[in-house]
Amino acid sequence: MLNILYLVHDLCDPAVRRRVTMLRAGGASVTLAGFRRTETVPDFDGLSPIDLGPTSDRAFAQRLAAIARAALSLGAKLATIEKPDIIIGRNLEMLALANRAKALFGGSAPVVYECLDIHRLLLSDGAVGRAMRGAERLFGRETALLLTSSPAFVRDYFEAYGQIRAPAVLLQNKILDLSGKPPGQAKLPRPPTANEPWKIGWFGALRCRKSLELLAAFTRQMQGRFEVVLRGRPAHVEFEDFDGFVRAEPYLSFHGAYRNPDELAAIYGEVHFSWAIDFFEEGLNSSWLLPNRLYEGCRFGAVPIAMKGTETARFLADRHIGLLLSEASVDNLVALVGGIDTDGYIVRRRKITVQDLGTWICDAADCRALVERLGRLAGIARQDVPLEVAA
Known part of the structure; x- marks a missing residue:
């Protein structure tokens, strides 16, 4: 069994839980260690993480310390664990600690x-x-493999800036489905009647103030023909008053956090469109990423709205699905979706629902392929298991 030491920047990040689940489902033994942004260390279904201490969001100096x-x-923290076959560092600060851990264990374990x-x-x-960037190049000199979620990260950053020379593996932010059941067709929302609103x-x-303000202005101009439903974890540090702003808007509503993937079918089944736009780091990370909500929304038949010129837009255009906004303005958003009718909506939704479900879902076979790919670095896995490689 492949023994993995996984070092993470935030034990409370839902994506960390998903990756741990993938690794264990693929047949690996995982030792998890990381920082936390809560008072207590979260439990991972019987896996007790090694606590490296608290950190704070956006507190750069505190995180360096x-x-x-x-x-x-x-x-001392790792003294009692078994020597790992592979060490994974999630994010730059953990890559530094992964190199430190490699040295502590004798220098033979490949770093990912x-x-x-x-x-x-x-x-x-x-x-x-x-x-x-210099620190990343330094810490990444002996990196054996790069795991990333969008080809744009490889193309427009790692290759363009000459950062990491290691082979890159693309692990998209798909929905993890380990049920073992054949994926069925999701229950789709019915189009609204004449007196009901379309819902986005x-x-x-939720970290993009520009999106929040754009959607608020759009729904006000549409005078109730469109409503926006917000769910998840707001990054309150990015908004002056997120809760107050939403309460003051007549066509916006916030319904709190949700369980992923348990509640995805229910929450996407209540909306017609999925907002797949993020201006948080406009022109940079936000233009390159392929977000979770892209896969989640499409899996459950919500028509995605993306920004032209982004990697998300390229992904959708390649499959001839979704709606692409040319400019971040109320007028352009009105022109894009304001005149949609039931027939037009059903046609667009149908283009999504006929896609192969493997486009949106990661299953047990994908988990095994990931662990096999990692195992090959340590020379203890088969050589015949494919895994998508970022071009």
Whole structure:
């Protein structure tokens, strides 16, 4: 059995839980260690993570200090665990600790760099950006494999900036489905009657103030013909007053967090469109990523709305699905969706529902393929299991 040490920046990140589940479902033994942004260490279905201490969102200096302390104490923290076959560092700070862990265990375990977002500081032209890119190149010199979620990250950052020379494997942010059951057709929302609104769902990590303001202005102009349903985890530090803003808008409503993947069918079954736009790091990470909500919404028949010129738009255009916004303005959004009727909506939805469900879902076979690919780095896995490689 492949023994993996997984070092993460935030034990509370839902995506961490999903990756741990994938690795274990693929047949690996996982030791999880990381920082936390809550008072207590979360439980992972019987797996007790090694606590590296608390950190805070956007507190860059505090996180650097926490990494330095963790590097000094890492030997003691990991003293009782079995020597890993593979070490995965999720995000740049954990890549640094992965190299430290490799040295502690004798230097033979390959290091894998998992990078699913490119932080804006890494793209700065100033001294801080140059220093961080230099640190990434330094820590990544002996990286054996890069795991990332969008081909644009490889093409427009890692290759364009000359950051990581290791082979890249594409692990898209698909829905993890380990039920073992043949995936059935989702229950689709019915189009509204004459007196009902069209509904746009914006679900997941809510961090984009520009999107919130655009959707609010759009729904007001449409005078109730459209409503926006928000669910997930708002990044309150990015908004002056998220809760107050939403309460003051007549056609916006926030319904809190949801269980993923348990409640996805229910929440997407209530909306007609999925907001797949993020201006949080406009022109940079937001233009390159392929977000969770893209796969979630399409799996359950919600027509995605994306911004032209982004990787999400390219993904949709390649499959001739979705709606693409040419400019982030109320007028353009009205022109794009304001005149939609039932027949037009059903045609667009049908183009999504006829896609192969493997486009949206990751299953047990995908988990096994991932673990086999990692195992090949350690020389203890079969050679015949394919895994999608980023071009």
